[in-house]
Amino acid sequence: MVKVRFAPSPTGYLHIGGARTALFNWMYAAAQGGKFVLRIEDTDRIRSKSEYVDEILESMKWLGLTWDEIYYQSDRFDLYRKYAQNLLDAGKAYKEGDAVILKMPQQEVVIYDLIRGKITFDTATIKDQVLMKSDGSPTYSFACVLDDALMDITCVVRGEDHISNTPKQMIIYEALGFKIPKFAHLPLIMGEDGSRLSKRTGAVAVTDYQQEGFLPEALVNYLMLLGWSPGNNQEIIKLAAAVKKFSIKKVNKAAAVFSMEKLKWLNGQYIKSMETDALTELLMPFLKEKGYIKGDFDGQKLKNIVHLFQGRLSTLKDFLEWADFVFVDHLTIDEDAQQKHLAQDRSKEFTLLHERFSLVYPFNASTLEKAFRDVVSELGLKASDLVHPVRVALTGRAVGPGLFETIDVLGKEKTIKRLSEAFMKQEAE
């Protein structure tokens, strides 16, 4: 049976590159009906932090990458010591102080990589490898090999940056007398500038994407497209459907550049296709954190607002930006919008609109539109002469959804208040 693992080190949050590695492992296991093991590589006691373990686990769950088994290397030190002693006894390793070091035999090592094919190394250029450090902890390669072997990992799927570790590790497998698993080295993910993905190039922590308002389904969908394709020109695909088409052998060899633009587009697609009720639920934590919603609120009204903006969001956080005018008491008017649409004195028009809107009943998009158009024709103006100034006065912005739907969700109270504030302000000038 296929068994793969994802082995993050809790010395930091779950990185976007790590998430992609985890995803491909997960998909491979799911596609093969195998098992997916999560192994926390916390052998570095100083740099490893339990907060990071928690964060990594949370991120994995958020992405929907569940695991069948979980291990912590810090629980397995006895095992590493025991096997190191065996190697010492067998004369395959020697001591240097308290450290245990593996003698590197000189030979040719061939990796048959599932993605890259045959890779040949000559160990002549590889130094003897430290297995156990002087402090009694195992090195990465030793713990990794031992665990992969003992956990019956059938295929090691990891980043391309591990290719040069592989020959060293194969020598360790041989010294230990373990069967060598298959290997599949994934292409790396690069930043927009072509260099390695880093904080400088953009968000790298999975939690950052969560906080920015990306949907886990969209992030997972985007990540799987980096180095793999479902075929048939399909790009938007649910994880379950992708698993059915997944083949590790079809994974690309070349590194991929991470595109925030495309991720945002994909995220927007997912947001658009959601039920408004579900989207509203997802928006709640963002609205509460921003202080836009406290205690009780009108659920139906909120859904109406969400519905109005649903088609134009790239991220959940965008909603906070676009719909802020509905939630705040004191509107901040955009400088440029003010210059462009409120420079001209519209106090007379605003006064009349204020009067008519006060009488509109019921207060909805179609009744408002009628009242508005009546005012416009009575004043001998074009609709756009007033649409833009009114939008700026009510939302603080020159751009937004249709004006009447906007006024509808803003509600009568705030609309009337902002209209009167606008003409009083203009009269005063």
Next chain:
RNA sequence: GACCCCAUCGUCUAGCCUGGUCAGGACACUAGCUUUUCAAGCUAGUAACGCGGGUUCAAAUCCCGCUGGGGUCGCCA
């Protein structure tokens, strides 16, 4: 520097294995439609096989070299 990996539009990719479709799709970009603005949506368009040698009737596809990019050279993982 040594060793290793990689190379199709600006970006993600299909095609490569098993040579023979105007090299297909998506993001971005441009234009048009729609429209009260901006998005969205729809339609159209610009845009790629890194270079040089082979092999072959025929090369994006197979081989070699070059160039370019990336990775690794820790008692970090």
